[in-house]
Amino acid sequence: MRKLRDYDAELKALEDKARELKARKVEQLGELVIATGADSLTADELAGALVALVETTDTGKRETWAKRGAAFFRSKSRRTASAPDRDTGGAQAQSGGAQPASGATGAA
Template sequence: MRKPRDIDSELRALAEKTKGLKARKITQLGEVVAATGADALDVETLAGVLLSAVEAKDGAKEEWRRKGADFFQRARGGGASRSRAAQHAQGAP
Protein backbone atom coordinates (compact mmCIF):
# COMPACT_ATOMS: atom_id res chain seq x y z
CA MET A 1 0.00 0.00 0.00
CA ARG A 2 1.28 3.45 -0.91
CA LYS A 3 2.10 6.03 1.71
CA PRO A 4 -0.34 8.97 1.57
CA ARG A 5 1.12 12.27 0.33
CA ASP A 6 1.51 15.13 2.78
CA ILE A 7 -0.13 17.79 0.67
CA ASP A 8 0.24 20.48 3.33
CA SER A 9 4.01 20.10 3.54
CA GLU A 10 4.26 20.05 -0.27
CA LEU A 11 2.28 23.31 -0.42
CA ARG A 12 4.52 24.88 2.25
CA ALA A 13 7.61 23.83 0.29
CA LEU A 14 6.18 25.34 -2.90
CA ALA A 15 5.30 28.56 -1.08
CA GLU A 16 8.88 28.82 0.22
CA LYS A 17 10.26 28.20 -3.26
CA THR A 18 7.94 30.89 -4.68
CA LYS A 19 9.07 33.33 -2.01
CA GLY A 20 12.73 32.65 -2.85
CA LEU A 21 12.14 33.08 -6.58
CA LYS A 22 10.35 36.40 -6.05
CA ALA A 23 13.21 37.67 -3.89
CA ARG A 24 15.73 36.60 -6.54
CA LYS A 25 13.75 38.40 -9.25
CA ILE A 26 13.70 41.62 -7.21
CA THR A 27 17.44 41.36 -6.63
CA GLN A 28 18.08 40.82 -10.34
CA LEU A 29 15.92 43.82 -11.26
CA GLY A 30 17.95 45.97 -8.88
CA GLU A 31 21.16 44.68 -10.45
CA VAL A 32 19.88 45.63 -13.91
CA VAL A 33 19.02 49.13 -12.71
CA ALA A 34 22.54 49.52 -11.30
CA ALA A 35 24.29 47.95 -14.30
CA THR A 36 22.59 50.28 -16.76
CA GLY A 37 23.32 53.37 -14.71
CA ALA A 38 19.61 53.98 -14.13
CA ASP A 39 20.28 54.16 -10.40
CA ALA A 40 21.52 57.70 -11.08
CA LEU A 41 17.92 58.69 -11.91
CA ASP A 42 15.56 59.83 -9.19
CA VAL A 43 12.87 57.34 -8.26
CA GLU A 44 10.03 59.32 -9.83
CA THR A 45 11.82 59.56 -13.20
CA LEU A 46 12.67 55.87 -13.19
CA ALA A 47 9.08 54.97 -12.33
CA GLY A 48 7.80 57.22 -15.13
CA VAL A 49 10.14 55.63 -17.66
CA LEU A 50 9.06 52.15 -16.62
CA LEU A 51 5.37 53.07 -16.76
CA SER A 52 5.89 54.46 -20.28
CA ALA A 53 7.57 51.20 -21.27
CA VAL A 54 4.65 49.17 -19.97
CA GLU A 55 2.22 51.31 -21.99
CA ALA A 56 4.35 51.39 -25.18
CA LYS A 57 3.47 49.71 -28.46
CA ASP A 58 5.00 46.35 -29.35
CA GLY A 59 7.30 47.82 -32.03
CA ALA A 60 9.03 50.05 -29.49
CA LYS A 61 9.30 47.19 -27.02
CA GLU A 62 10.99 45.01 -29.62
CA GLU A 63 13.55 47.74 -30.32
CA TRP A 64 14.20 48.12 -26.60
CA ARG A 65 14.54 44.34 -26.24
CA ARG A 66 17.22 44.29 -28.96
CA LYS A 67 19.02 47.22 -27.35
CA GLY A 68 18.94 45.45 -23.98
CA ALA A 69 20.20 42.20 -25.50
CA ASP A 70 23.08 44.13 -27.11
CA PHE A 71 23.90 45.74 -23.75
CA PHE A 72 24.14 42.38 -22.00
CA GLN A 73 26.12 40.91 -24.90
CA ARG A 74 28.71 43.70 -24.53
CA ALA A 75 28.67 43.36 -20.73
CA ARG A 76 29.51 39.66 -20.97
CA GLY A 77 32.39 40.45 -23.29
CA GLY A 78 33.74 43.07 -20.90
CA GLY A 79 32.88 45.91 -23.28
CA ALA A 80 30.24 47.63 -21.16
CA SER A 81 31.17 48.92 -17.76
CA ARG A 82 28.89 50.46 -15.20
CA SER A 83 30.62 53.82 -15.60
CA ARG A 84 30.10 53.77 -19.37
CA ALA A 85 26.44 52.86 -18.87
CA ALA A 86 26.08 55.69 -16.36
CA GLN A 87 27.70 58.15 -18.79
CA HIS A 88 25.34 57.00 -21.53
CA ALA A 89 22.33 57.38 -19.23
CA GLN A 90 23.40 60.96 -18.48
CA GLY A 91 23.72 61.80 -22.18
CA ALA A 92 27.52 61.72 -22.51
CA PRO A 93 28.86 60.18 -25.74
Protein backbone atom coordinates in the same frame (compact mmCIF):
# COMPACT_ATOMS: atom_id res chain seq x y z
CA MET B 1 -1.09 0.19 1.74
CA ARG B 2 0.06 3.47 0.20
CA LYS B 3 1.97 6.07 2.10
CA LEU B 4 -0.09 9.21 2.69
CA ARG B 5 1.09 12.42 1.07
CA ASP B 6 1.85 15.35 3.29
CA TYR B 7 0.09 18.07 1.34
CA ASP B 8 0.92 20.73 3.90
CA ALA B 9 4.65 20.03 3.60
CA GLU B 10 4.44 20.00 -0.19
CA LEU B 11 2.53 23.30 -0.19
CA LYS B 12 5.06 24.86 2.18
CA ALA B 13 7.93 23.70 -0.06
CA LEU B 14 6.25 25.23 -3.11
CA GLU B 15 5.63 28.50 -1.26
CA ASP B 16 9.28 28.59 -0.16
CA LYS B 17 10.42 27.99 -3.73
CA ALA B 18 8.12 30.75 -5.03
CA ARG B 19 9.47 33.13 -2.38
CA GLU B 20 13.07 32.30 -3.40
CA LEU B 21 12.30 32.89 -7.08
CA LYS B 22 10.63 36.22 -6.32
CA ALA B 23 13.57 37.34 -4.16
CA ARG B 24 16.03 36.37 -6.93
CA LYS B 25 13.98 38.29 -9.50
CA VAL B 26 13.93 41.40 -7.31
CA GLU B 27 17.70 41.13 -6.78
CA GLN B 28 18.34 40.75 -10.51
CA LEU B 29 16.13 43.73 -11.32
CA GLY B 30 18.06 45.81 -8.80
CA GLU B 31 21.33 44.71 -10.36
CA LEU B 32 19.97 45.67 -13.78
CA VAL B 33 19.03 49.15 -12.55
CA ILE B 34 22.53 49.62 -11.15
CA ALA B 35 24.31 48.18 -14.20
CA THR B 36 22.47 50.49 -16.59
CA GLY B 37 23.17 53.54 -14.45
CA ALA B 38 19.46 54.05 -13.80
CA ASP B 39 20.15 54.12 -10.06
CA SER B 40 21.04 57.80 -10.54
CA LEU B 41 17.37 58.50 -11.28
CA THR B 42 14.87 59.19 -8.54
CA ALA B 43 12.36 56.46 -7.79
CA ASP B 44 9.62 58.63 -9.32
CA GLU B 45 11.60 59.16 -12.53
CA LEU B 46 12.41 55.47 -12.85
CA ALA B 47 8.82 54.43 -12.15
CA GLY B 48 7.52 56.97 -14.65
CA ALA B 49 9.90 55.77 -17.34
CA LEU B 50 8.96 52.14 -16.72
CA VAL B 51 5.24 52.95 -16.85
CA ALA B 52 5.79 54.72 -20.17
CA LEU B 53 7.66 51.68 -21.49
CA VAL B 54 4.90 49.30 -20.44
CA GLU B 55 2.22 51.49 -22.01
CA THR B 56 4.07 51.72 -25.33
CA THR B 57 2.36 49.73 -28.06
CA ASP B 58 4.67 50.83 -30.88
CA THR B 59 6.32 47.57 -31.94
CA GLY B 60 9.09 49.44 -33.74
CA LYS B 61 10.17 51.15 -30.53
CA ARG B 62 9.95 47.90 -28.60
CA GLU B 63 12.11 46.10 -31.17
CA THR B 64 14.68 48.90 -31.05
CA TRP B 65 14.76 48.72 -27.24
CA ALA B 66 15.09 44.93 -27.37
CA LYS B 67 18.06 45.16 -29.76
CA ARG B 68 19.67 47.79 -27.59
CA GLY B 69 19.17 45.65 -24.49
CA ALA B 70 20.59 42.58 -26.19
CA ALA B 71 23.64 44.59 -27.26
CA PHE B 72 24.02 45.83 -23.67
CA PHE B 73 24.07 42.28 -22.31
CA ARG B 74 26.43 41.05 -25.04
CA SER B 75 28.90 43.84 -24.30
CA LYS B 76 28.70 43.06 -20.56
CA SER B 77 29.24 39.33 -21.06
CA ARG B 78 32.30 39.94 -23.24
CA ARG B 79 33.90 42.03 -20.50
CA THR B 80 33.31 39.28 -17.94
CA ALA B 81 34.46 36.35 -20.07
CA SER B 82 36.38 34.94 -17.11
CA ALA B 83 33.11 34.52 -15.17
CA PRO B 84 31.78 30.98 -14.69
CA ASP B 85 30.22 29.38 -17.76
CA ARG B 86 26.84 29.18 -16.08
CA ASP B 87 24.35 31.62 -17.64
CA THR B 88 22.15 33.37 -15.08
CA GLY B 89 20.26 35.59 -17.45
CA GLY B 90 22.87 38.33 -17.33
CA ALA B 91 22.77 38.93 -13.58
CA GLN B 92 26.42 37.99 -12.95
CA ALA B 93 27.63 40.02 -15.90
CA GLN B 94 25.95 43.11 -14.48
CA SER B 95 27.67 43.04 -11.12
CA GLY B 96 30.88 44.50 -12.54
CA GLY B 97 29.69 48.08 -11.98
CA ALA B 98 27.62 50.63 -13.78
CA GLN B 99 28.44 51.68 -17.30
CA PRO B 100 27.39 55.03 -18.75
CA ALA B 101 23.68 54.82 -19.40
CA SER B 102 23.52 55.64 -23.08
CA GLY B 103 19.92 54.43 -23.28
CA ALA B 104 18.59 55.67 -19.95
CA THR B 105 17.34 59.03 -21.18
CA GLY B 106 16.28 58.02 -24.69
CA ALA B 107 13.75 55.44 -23.48
CA ALA B 108 10.77 57.77 -23.13
